[in-house]
Amino acid sequence: MERRTFLKLATASGFALGAFPAAVLAQDGAQGAAAAGGLKPTQQPAAFVKIDRDGTVTITVNRLDFGQGVQTGLPMILAEELDADWSKVRSTHGTADPAYADPVMGFHLTGGSSAIKNSYTQYRELGARTRAMLVAAAAQQWGVPADSLRTQAGHVIGPGGKKLGYGELADAAMKLPVPQQVVLKNPKDFRLIGHATGRIDAQAKSSGGQSYGIDTKLPGMLTAVVAHPPVFGSKIRSVDDDPAKAVKGVRAVLRVPSVHGGEVVAVLAEGYWAAKQGRDALKVEWDASAVGKVDSAQQLAQYRELSKKTGALAFDADVSKLGAAPRKISAEYVFPYLAHTPMEPLNCTVQLTGSGASARAELWLGTQAPGWEAAVASRILGVAPQNVRVNVQMAGGGFGRRATPACDYVTEACQIVKAAHAAGIDAPVRQIWSREDDVKGGYYRPMHVHRAEIGLDEQGQVLAWDHVIVGQSIAKGTAFEAFMMKKGVDSTAVEGMKEPYDLPMRLSVHHPELNAPVLWWRSVGSTHTAYVMETLIDEIAKAAKQDPVEYRLRQFGSKHPRHKAVLELAVAKSGYGKRKLAEGRAWGVAVHQSFNSVVAYVVEASVQEGKPKLHAVTAGVHCNLAVNPRSVEAQVQGGALMGLGMCLPGAAITFKDGAVEQSNFHDYNVARLPDMPAIAVHIVPSADAPTGMGEPGLPPLAPAFANAIAQLTGKPQRELPFKLA
Structure with missing residues (x-):
């Protein structure tokens, strides 16, 4: 992105807001296209650091936090090199933008216990680059050499002990070139890394204030609950949806394809309870004649022989x-x-707006692989890749279940929205699985x-x-x-x-x-x-x-x-x-x-x-x-x-x-x-x-x-x- 374009997109309230187009799976491997200054998107502070006027530093994490603590760990690494005031550090999730791809694997993924391991050097360098730009801005303002200045707790300190807060320097620093090469701290000088630190999100989680993907609320939003077949890949022989439609609050009953080759039935309603009651009232006859039927006793005997x-x-x-x-x-x-049985059941909220070339899709969910989900939304909804945005939300556990190559529940949500639009329903849809759906119909x-x-x-x-x-x-x-x-x-x-x-x-x-x-x-x-x-x-x-x-x-x-x-x-x-x-x-x-x-x-x-x-x-x-x-x-x-x-x-x-x-x-x-x-x-x-x-x-x-x-x-x-x- 050209610096002039970036400056137009950045806001006056803070330093370096991310302004990258939404990525899809095909773009995940495209990080080799270096940004201005020869740096890749994953190396640019613009997408990762925002400094407000009051000195609050918001750091974007390039992984899903679903309990492992990366919303504290990765900010600690960046804040260490930035010399930020830890009491003013906040964190937020990223999107499917190219900047938030794993810098080692080259695509978006939270998995394999790789978050800290793969982004340790990346986040140190991001912090060091940001710090260097703040120091350069202070040096210009004071008319002194940059190497005569030092940083501490969110301030640049100059000759005679005078100081400027990072919030005061953010706008000027934003206009400076991003340094390609930076010198990282000697580990013996670490003040944050290596020290037991409470999690940034601890208070929100312990007080019930933390918002998760399942908590997404949009104006006019409908909730979808899906009837899955008892045998994976089954098709529908017949469905009587009149009892479901009779439930107060039910807006529609839709048949959509599943990732297992069969079909599912989705009930759209004004709230989860109405959708669930509608789903439970459905009378569906499933046809499992064309799919295999696993039997654990027979399977064990087969495995023993093999x-x-x-x-x-x-x-x-x-x-x-x-x-x-x-x-x-x-x-x-x-x-x-x-089964994985994460405490927060699977969910995905999808909003589709516009049509044709101007169609846009936005998703909210806790996902380990936002690039995959963006690609799925683009394909199913017929939206151009650059018009798909995946908003990664805090997730209540996952253990691998939120990194499914088939993107089953996201595929389901997008198919429901596609069918809803075809039926004249333009509302955003939040799809929620029940615990029973998760245990009986998962991976x-x-x-x-x-x-x-x-x-x-x-x-x-x-x-x-x-x-x-x-x-x-x-x-x-x-x-x-x-x-x-x-x-x-x-x-x-x-x-x-x-x-x-x-x-x-x-x-x-x-x-x-x-x-x-x-x-x-x-x-x-x-x-x-x-x-x-x-x-x-x-x-x-x-x-x-x-x-x-x-x-x-x-x-x-x-x-x-x-x-x-x-x-x-x-x-x-x-x-x-x-x-x-x-x-x-x-x-x-x-x-x-x-x-x-x-x-x-x-x-x-x-x-x-x-x-x-x-x-x-x-x-x-x-x-x-x-x-x-x-x-x-x-x-x-x-x-x-x-x-x-x-x-x-x-x-x-x-x-x-x-x-x-x-x-x-x-x-x-x-x-x-x-x-x-x-x-x-x-x-x-x-x-x-x-x-x-x-x-x-x-x-x-x-x-x-x-x-x-x-x-x-x-x-x-x-x-x-x-x-x-």
């Missing part, structure tokens, strides 16, 4: 020593489908079966390990298939296997295709691979007659210093091996790396009245530099609770005759406050660039818990959720 055969090789090793091995471990693991963590055949020598050392994984591919059929699937193996299904242990393992995979939509679930493949690896490592240590901690440390040696550091930290802080546990309790240990961070857990557990109980958890964490230790602690606590939830009775999605059998929290169990153990989080100090933290706290919790239960019962837990009987 697991006995070698599949596509992820990596190879000589397993010829298995047959003659003096000692063997044979293990079968079963993991069910899991799921794939069901998996693992089979391991391990040969040991007389001392318990591994001679050969043959391992087979059976589970649906998440990447297949999506835009990610080209780089996530190699030689028939979905990398998300095998991540976390073998490493960091130097073991002679042959790993192969089967990816059956079933009519059950699957998607990444917090920590993706590590939800099951960490469990398998860390429980089997405990069994091998037992066979070798070694303490499970000592066995792991010997395996790490000098090759895996981060694993060694987190395990030793967790062990030392927990008192493992030194403190006597209460009667009926046992220790459990696990350590796992995911998303470039390593987490170790040492837990205390018992069995009470035939049920497993987790009492205490001590975590060791290595995420390199912890930008906000308080957020790291919160992510580990949340990940641990979610990992614990996988172990509890009822934590499974099952299918019968093609339909999901569960519908809400009464029959799909998640961990609750009474299940939460005492948890202490300890971070290994590091000055290296930060790694991911949104997901790594989840994977090692369940195996650590399982290892403790195995100590108590003498029986390994090879199925989730736990089955002690």
Whole structure:
């Protein structure tokens, strides 16, 4: 964008308002087109920093915040280099503009625990560029060299201690060139980064003042609730909508296509309750004759048979020593489908205005991939890409569900608006899923079966390990298939296997295709691979007659210093091996790396009245530099609770005759406050660039818990959720 155009678009009230055209998926990879001054949109302060007259600094985050804390973490990074007054820093979400694409991946995505990791240098440089422009403006005003000035707490300080606030300098600074090269702070001078900091949005959330996507309200807005078929991809044989239309407040009943190849029925009404009552009054006969019908019992039998055969090789090793091995471990693991069940149900508000070339579409939702959603809206609504705007809203959880390549609920919302306009209804539409819609009609963590055949020598050392994984591919059929699937193996299904242990393992995979939509679930493949690896490592240590901690440390040696550091930290802080546990309790240990961070857990557990109980958890964490230790602690606590939830009775999605059998929290169990153990989080100090933290706290919790239960019962837990009987 030319500077003259930018100046026309910027407002007089603040510094550098973003003024970029809306982006769509096709534009996500177009960041190579550098803006004025040779900088890409992702490097321009204009889209990220706004300074008001009173010195308030509003920083735009290029990710969705759905509980992981990036609306504090990323502003901390920028404000550090800006030398902002933290008490005056605010944050806001971005849009699908090119500026807010991930600077490493090249497209819009909140996922893979990448927000802080990928934008750490980006936001530091944005802060440093903004600071340099403010200093240059002050130098011009005072007629002194810029290098004679310094900054502190939102002010530029000059000779004799005179100072100018950033708000006083914003307009002048806005007119200056953006520097291409900047010098970043020495980490020893950090005042914000690395210090435990309360979240910017804490007060709003704790007082009920926080607004989420579901809270969107527009003049004349209608609410849509959708009737989904019980079997994915079913078509409509017949529909009687007269009872729905008779409900007070219902404006229309519309049939629209679904992303699964079938149809759905949408009820539009003046408010959610009227729409839901109308939906419930519909009489729909579904035709599922042309689609597959998943049955969990049959599926398990099929998976078990496949697991006995070698599949596509992820990596190879000589397993010829298995047959003659003096000692063997044979293990079968079963993991069910899991639902995401974020606390805020799925929702999307769409407003379509104008027609033809002047048509415009605006969306409001909490999305992990606004570029995808913009592309969907453009295609379905027939709106030019530059006329689509996606307003990213705060989301109440997601765990991967708000990053669906098929954009199912957004596609649904856009199809509803398209049909409504065709029927003469020009109102904006807010589509809301119920909890039952979410549990019965969503996307799921794939069901998996693992089979391991391990040969040991007389001392318990591994001679050969043959391992087979059976589970649906998440990447297949999506835009990610080209780089996530190699030689028939979905990398998300095998991540976390073998490493960091130097073991002679042959790993192969089967990816059956079933009519059950699957998607990444917090920590993706590590939800099951960490469990398998860390429980089997405990069994091998037992066979070798070694303490499970000592066995792991010997395996790490000098090759895996981060694993060694987190395990030793967790062990030392927990008192493992030194403190006597209460009667009926046992220790459990696990350590796992995911998303470039390593987490170790040492837990205390018992069995009470035939049920497993987790009492205490001590975590060791290595995420390199912890930008906000308080957020790291919160992510580990949340990940641990979610990992614990996988172990509890009822934590499974099952299918019968093609339909999901569960519908809400009464029959799909998640961990609750009474299940939460005492948890202490300890971070290994590091000055290296930060790694991911949104997901790594989840994977090692369940195996650590399982290892403790195995100590108590003498029986390994090879199925989730736990089955002690």
